[in-house]
Amino acid sequence: MKQLPQSALDITGFAGLLERIYIMDERQFGAHRIPEAWQGHGQLVYLADAVFKPNKSTGRHSHNDIDVVTLVTQGELHHLGSLGDHSAVREGQIMVQRSGAKGFQHDEQNRTDQRTHVLQLWLLPEDTANREKQGEYQVITPTQPDEIIYQSASTTLRLVTLKPAQTLSAQPDDLLFVIKGQLQSANSTAEAKTLIRLTLKPEPTKTPLKSTPLLQAGPETTSLLLCSVSSPS
Numbered sequence: 001m002k003q004l005p006q007s008a009l010d011i012t013g014f015a016g017l018l019e020r021i022y023i024m025d026e027r028q029f030g031a032h033r034i035p036e037a038w039q040g041h042g043q044l045v046y047l048a049d050a051v052f053k054p055n056k057s058t059g060r061h062s063h064n065d066i067d068v069v070t071l072v073t074q075g076e077l078h079h080l081g082s083l084g085d086h087s088a089v090r091e092g093q094i095m096v097q098r099s100g101a102k103g104f105q106h107d108e109q110n111r112t113d114q115r116t117h118v119l120q121l122w123l124l125p126e127d128t129a130n131r132e133k134q135g136e137y138q139v140i141t142p143t144q145p146d147e148i149i150y151q152s153a154s155t156t157l158r159l160v161t162l163k164p165a166q167t168l169s170a171q172p173d174d175l176l177f178v179i180k181g182q183l184q185s186a187n188s189t190a191e192a193k194t195l196i197r198l199t200l201k202p203e204p205t206k207t208p209l210k211s212t213p214l215l216q217a218g219p220e221t222t223s224l225l226l227c228s229v230s231s232p233s
Contacts, residue, residue, distance in 0.1 A: 016056020181222025
């Protein structure tokens with residue numbers, strides 16, 4: 001498995017936000033993408049691990065032709081915007097904003113004296129029918145250890161929690177982000193805040209793999225985000 005650890009990325013940010021950007025796809029950012037970040041997967045074009053400073057916000061801004069998924073991994077966000085105005089998103093919850101035909105404006109705020117940690121992902125809306133709909137806003141509170149938090153015709157995001165030493169069901173070319181804990185394969189370990197791309201492509205001089213490498217959690221509970229892309233039928 002190919003890994004992109006947080007140590008390979010610089011800290012950037014804007015307004016009251018600090019972030020490390022793991023995915024910055026040229027389909028969305030063109031020549032403005034940073035070279036250290038990976039290209040996307042399916043409709044996923046951006047992934048950042050971000051920290052809101054105490055009592056700071058992003059400032060009100062707009063998005064068009066993009067769906068935004070935000071996982072609050074520590075702390076709490078207060079959401080202001082044209083979708084789902086004045087709602088709180090607490091630790092462990094996921095906020096999904098689908099842009100629809102008119103896009104949306106929002107301002108995400110940390111109104112506490114502590115830092116708030118989030119993962120934010122951008123996905124391209126998949127088809128014209130979805131783009132013509134009204135924008136949608138949803139806050140998800142996961143109830144299952146393997147839960148779909150975003151789905152389009154080809155791209156699915158799952159939030160997965162593994163018990164210590166529990167194995168993971170994944171497919172070749174899946175993209176994973178370790179939120180906490182560890183993910184282990186036969187010859188490597190991915191620590192928290194590492195992006196992983198699974199592949200069946202062999203390293204030079206090595207025999208091609210015939211199946212996805214066995215993956216399992218380390219000695220503690222592990223949570224991760226998994227992005228999979230289905231082939232057109």
